[in-house]
Amino acid sequence: MPVPELAGEVAAIAADAGALAIKLWQTDFRRWEKSPGNPVCAVDLELDGMLRYRLGQLLPDAGWLSEETIDNAARLGAKRIWVVDPIDGTRDYLRGRSGWAVSVALIEHGQPVIGVLDAPARHEVWTAAAGQGAFRNGERLHASNRTELPGARVPADQLPKADRDLTPVFKPNSIALRMAMVAAGDADLLATLRWGNEWDIAASVLLAREAGASVTDAFGRPLAFNTPSAQAFGILASSPGIHAAAVERLAGRAEATVGRR
Structure with missing residues (x-):
């Protein structure tokens, strides 16, 4: 079929x-x-x-x-x-x-x-x-064409001090729906800094990709599925124009979090 x-x-x-x-x-x-x-x-x-x-x-x-x-x-x-x-x-x-x-x-x-x-x-x-x-x-769906990280819309209840130049928008509990917001251009960036499960993101990774968003793990590396652990460290989905800047901003925090595991 x-x-x-x-x-x-x-x-x-x-x-x-x-x-x-x-x-x-x-x-x-x-x-x-x-x-x-x-x-x-x-x-x-x-x-x-x-x-x-x-x-x-x-x-x-x-x-x-x-x-x-x-x-x-x-x-x-x-x-x-x-x-x-x-x-x-x-x-x-x-x-x-x-x-x-x-x-x-x-x-x-x-x-x-x-x-x-x-x-x-x-x-x-x-x-x-x-x-x-x-x-x-x-x-x-089409991801946004944003090219500046400051002001980017992020689904969040609140933002850490280091990210208060970003703009919080409504945050559903479902991470899949938050990623879908990036696919729809309703948000510019979704990022997590924790180990997550493949079932949380598999469908929405494709939604975001097909809408033109950039999607990687928290370190900017490609994602793979059906892995032995069925996990990845973090998810970073964004408009292509801000992805590299988001990876750079989160790099230190991502490295510190992995080091604490």
């Missing part, structure tokens, strides 16, 4: 997961912490099972990596793999806020070729296929 046609099938499956999530949203479901500060709920698990079954039917040979499934090293031998976060932004989901999304990506040879975010509480569907562009509700 050609990638664009396959992307449509993936979006339809993600939409069904989103419909179930919105149906159960703000109801009385079980919730707990997998570890301190790491919430999960029964809806996460229900969506995970649904997505694994439906996506598995679509591509029976594909491997599987999900936040809510115990990892299996067999995925490392797969030529293609689903990378899924059933609810990215669980905190917002639990608080009754809209900043969450179902995130599904298909990885081939270490890179995303299909990315879908279904955000029903925001009435948004984000889709991307390699070489085909990125879209929100059917409208093609």
Whole structure:
């Protein structure tokens, strides 16, 4: 099946997961912490099972990596793999806020070729296929053309003193949606300085790339997926004109953080 046609099938499956999530949203479901500060709920698990079954039917040979499934090293031998976060932004989901999304990506040879975010509480569907562009509700996306780092819009609740020349804008809990803001030109820069999981970013990395944004790890290095650790240090997505300046600004902090690990 050609990638664009396959992307449509993936979006339809993600939409069904989103419909179930919105149906159960703000109801009385079980919730707990997998570890301190790491919430999960029964809806996460229900969506995970649904997505694994439906996506598995679509591509029976594909491997599987999900936040809510115990990892299996067999995925490392797969030529293609689903990378899924059933609810990215669980905190917002639990608080009754809209900043969450179902995130599904298909990885081939270490890179995303299909990315879908279904955000029903925001009435948004984000889709991307390699070489085909990125879209929100059917409208093609373009990253901003900003060339100066000072004043760049960053999804953030607050900024550290060293970054107060930047401009904070609304921050959904979902990092996938924050990266999608860069793809849409609603933000100029998204940066993290921590070890993160592939399922948090796989779909939105493709969205940002296809919209013309620059996307690397926190050190400015290329990202790879379906790695043994399923992690990367930091994510840096921005308009191309400010990417090098952002890498330079964050270099010392990134090195210090990695050194403390």
